[in-house]
Amino acid sequence: MKKEKVLIVTANYYPKISKQLKKGAIKILTTKINYNEIIIPGVFEIPVVISRNIDFYDGFIALGCVIKGKTLHFELISKAVTNALMYLSIIHKKPIGNGIINCLNIKQALERVNKGREASLAVKKVFLNKHD
Numbered sequence: 769m770k771k772e773k774v775l776i777v778t779a780n781y782y783p784k785i786s787k788q789l790k791k792g793a794i795k796i797l798t799t800k801i802n803y804n805e806i807i808i809p810g811v812f813e814i815p816v817v818i819s820r821n822i823d824f825y826d827g828f829i830a831l832g833c834v835i836k837g838k839t840l841h842f843e844l845i846s847k848a849v850t851n852a853l854m855y856l857s858i859i860h861k862k863p864i865g866n867g868i869i870n871c872l873n874i875k876q877a878l879e880r881v882n883k884g885r886e887a888s889l890a891v892k893k894v895f896l897n898k899h900d
Contacts, residue, residue: 781832811868825862827895828863831887
């Protein structure tokens with residue numbers, strides 16, 4: 769059986785949160801899945817990094833955190849990144865686990881770091897259920 773290759777793209781704007789998201793995501797990956805990681809400054813850059821690497825991997829896991837501030841930036845970034853990830857996944861027919869959490873504050877973000885695990889599990893399940 770072919771070993772799947774996954775790229776984990778982690779936005780490190782909130783390092784404490786990113787570390788926990790990544791820890792959960794990596795736990796799910798088994799010996800049947802090889803992975804590499806690219807660390808970038810912020811969530812907004814995740815889709816372009818995935819786009820540049822789309823031909824070299826079988827799936828992707830996007831990890832990061834956006835926390836609401838006093839402007840519309842939170843809503844704009846969250847929606848743009850989510851739409852871009854969905855578009856890339858559909859057009860290229862490759863799973864992209866969305867482990868980007870959108871929260872109102874740091875406390876809420878720390879309570880939701882299991883999203884990295886969930887994103888990794890979603891990609892793994894797609895691999896297990898694919899029909900070539």
